[in-house]
Amino acid sequence: MSTAVLSRKSLIVLCIGFLVLFVGGGSRFAIGLVLKPMAEELDWTRGVFGGAAAIFLIVSSICMFASGRLADRYSLRVVLCGGLLISAIGTASMSFVEAPWQTLAFYGIVFAVGNGLASIAPVGVMVSRWFPGRIGFANAITVSGIGVGQLIIIGGLAVVLSDIGWRSAYVWLGAINLALVPIVAAGMARSSETGNSTSQVAARRIGMTLGQAMRTSRLWVLVVVYAICGFQDFFLATHVVAFAQDRGVETLMAGNLLAFMGLAGVAGVLLSGIWSDRKGPQRATFACFLLRTAVFALILFDQNTVSVALFALLFGTTFWVTAPLTVVFARDAFGIAHLGAISGMIVMVHHMCGGLGAYFGAVMFDLEGNYDTAFIIMLALSAIAAALCGLLQKTAHSQPDGQSNPVRQDELT
Structure with missing residues (x-):
């Protein structure tokens, strides 16, 4: 060809x-x-x-x-x-x-x-x-x-x-x-x-089944990391406009924050894809949650208009960072014979926890009249996810043609 x-x-x-x-x-x-x-x-x-x-x-x-x-x-x-x-x-x-x-x-x-x-x-x-x-x-x-x-x-x-x-x-x-x-x-x-x-x-005949992957610790670390990611994503996407308005940001500007977050997200996801191909998905994921830790700390420290806009834009750059890396993590660890089932399960958990994140934000606001406690919890979750990335060190072995062999099951348990 x-x-x-x-x-x-x-x-x-x-x-x-x-x-x-x-x-x-x-x-x-x-x-x-x-x-x-x-x-x-x-x-x-x-x-x-x-x-x-x-x-x-x-x-x-x-x-x-x-x-x-x-x-x-x-x-x-x-x-x-x-x-x-x-x-x-x-x-x-x-x-x-x-x-x-x-x-x-x-x-x-x-x-x-x-x-x-x-x-x-x-x-x-x-x-x-x-x-x-x-x-x-x-x-x-x-x-x-x-x-x-x-x-x-x-x-x-x-x-x-x-x-x-x-x-x-x-x-x-x-x-x-x-x-x-x-x-x-x-x-x-x-x-x-x-x-x-x-x-x-x-190569598509090689790899673990979903059941085999579920008996490894690596899959469950991935699931927890992606659950935290989804929980934070949908929490912020649902509540950022209302939060901005609560802090005195004009209605038009607050409404545009979500759109600008989308633009920032496009830039972030492209950069993460390039970085993943060169250095592996772990570093890009770690950087994502390290930045989230910083932005949640920022918004707890200062909530003026500039800080709110900076908070939204910086978080926006991380919004889709982990999305293209799902199949990379799954392929490197478990092969591609059942890549759709394994990556699909991770995405499912991400989105379901996203629904919990959106609901959690509403409950916390109704209880306290602000999002401060929610931000503290989000900061802690970001730090936990960043730490978990250390358990996702790349274990696949690169081949000359750029493909990866799945690691043995006994290496992952």
Whole structure:
């Protein structure tokens, strides 16, 4: 196979991964954009939308794990296209809702299933097959699609929402998801799903099962680190705007903080991918939590407008740092035969703990009227995660072609 052909096919794989997460990232945040006009037109309480979001998070997390297992066993093209098709049905159906249970069903269940299937878990497996030597950076590029999708799709809908209405917004979101199905199907047909060398095909038969990996301490250290990461991510994403407003930041600036966090996150995730390929995922993860420790200390010490903005932006640079590293950690430790199942389980824990983090922040504020105790706990968790990174020293052995052999099971127990 020529280098030129390989380059074109590799680029197609990157584009597919980016587009899937771009559309999924934009679609999942739409409920926040249309919450107010929907609640006013239908005369619903905001608790309906909170319930739908909670159900969505649980269902999509479980489906991320399922999608990882499916990616190990079946065609990636079927998994991704199936997820996009279900997402299209779920989002388009939201344009017809008249009762709260329909929102819970269409967004919380149907769309959640599709969004979980066409997610970072199967995309990570796909990219790992094509970029064994630069898996960190390649996954970082695809993961950046989540932030870019949030900015462009939601930003674009926000501009026209008052003209087209929330029902039409969901129709357009459904159309975008549906339009991506033939693009992904055609692109994956052209690029194939087997990776770019015979050795990679053989390597996919090597590695631990999820059950074997669960009998090692290394997996549970990873699970704890990613649980802390998700707990912090969703805590801040949910409460940073309200916190900024509580501290006297103007409404417009507070609202823009989340968007700028997304931009900072894109830069952070790309840098972490490059660093991971050169020095391994442990150092990038350690740096992530070291920075989080510092920013939580900062916000406890000073909460003026400048400090709040700096806090949000610095945390934003760490927002997706660990996302592309999930498959790197899993591949290096456990091989790639069951990479989707193992990485999918880690992602599932990350997102479920994220839901707990968002709820925890609300409870702490209701109890104390501020987030100070929550910030202290977040600082402590950051320090714990940074310390745990010391237990994740790289144990895989690099090969001349840039691939890694999974370590023996007795090295991990």
